[in-house]
Amino acid sequence: MGKPCGELKGLHNSFLFNIGIIRQQFFNSLSRTDLGNYPSQGNPCSPFVCALSLGGNMKRLLVLIFALGLAAGLSGQSDDRAEDLRIQRRLMALKMEGLIPMRFANGVDGTPISGGKAAIEGIGVFETDREGIIAFPEQEDGFFTLEFSKEGFVTTEIGFEIKLNNLSANRFSISPELVQGFRVVLDWGEKPEDLDLHVEKQGAYHISFWNSRTAADGSAFLDRDDRQSYGPETITVEQLDRAAVYDIYVTDYTNLRRPDSRALSQSGAAVRIYQGSRLAEAFTVPPNRPGTIWRVCRITGGRVER
């Protein structure tokens, strides 16, 4: 979801494979079609120029200009973006009605959780609709806790702050239950667009979008990368090695070249660590600090260290 992709076909509907796709704005973003399917990178909402090289022969280079909605092959990504905008408009409409909306999503695939129960201390119990949304009346400023439950998901306690009827983050990702191991889920706000979650098992593997997406032995993997705000971005470690040390951190890819940026600190980022069928720990990014890396925590001896 949210990952731009599409198909390249020849005039007679034949699949075109082994074609290099080069985004002109990002010379390093080269991908190759696999049986006609191609992945793409970057912000899908801006028109872009891309070059296609046939079988690596640059003399037969074709240059195409894609604009959003004009290239049929890109309709998948525009659908995702349109859906996101539609949800944002719906949340805005609820706020105009004097309500405070919240969204709940599956931490592994980002889909909405419908029929979930959100019990908010002192306010009431609400059931998520088919878009995973609840809405409750405006409140005085303060700190609140809610307990989210649904069969098949880890019952999760979430603390949040309401300030001038706004939430620092209104989207929460909930982990499906695990049999063993642990799962790390990152949520954040609208800005920056691309945060990256990392889990590094010392001396063994480093899982993130930019490192390995799957450990060599298959015991840990990136379930989901998000590059269009909000998350979730999720890493599952299927086997918890109690003798190992795991470092968990978040980087701000959008502002990688601006080390003094405060965007990560202001992103409302939250990391939840689930073990088995329980929420082990929850962390929120420290406010008002410059930097593009947030060292969240370490897991040693099978326990999360704060």
Ligand SMILES: [Ca+2]
């Ligand atoms: Ca990301």
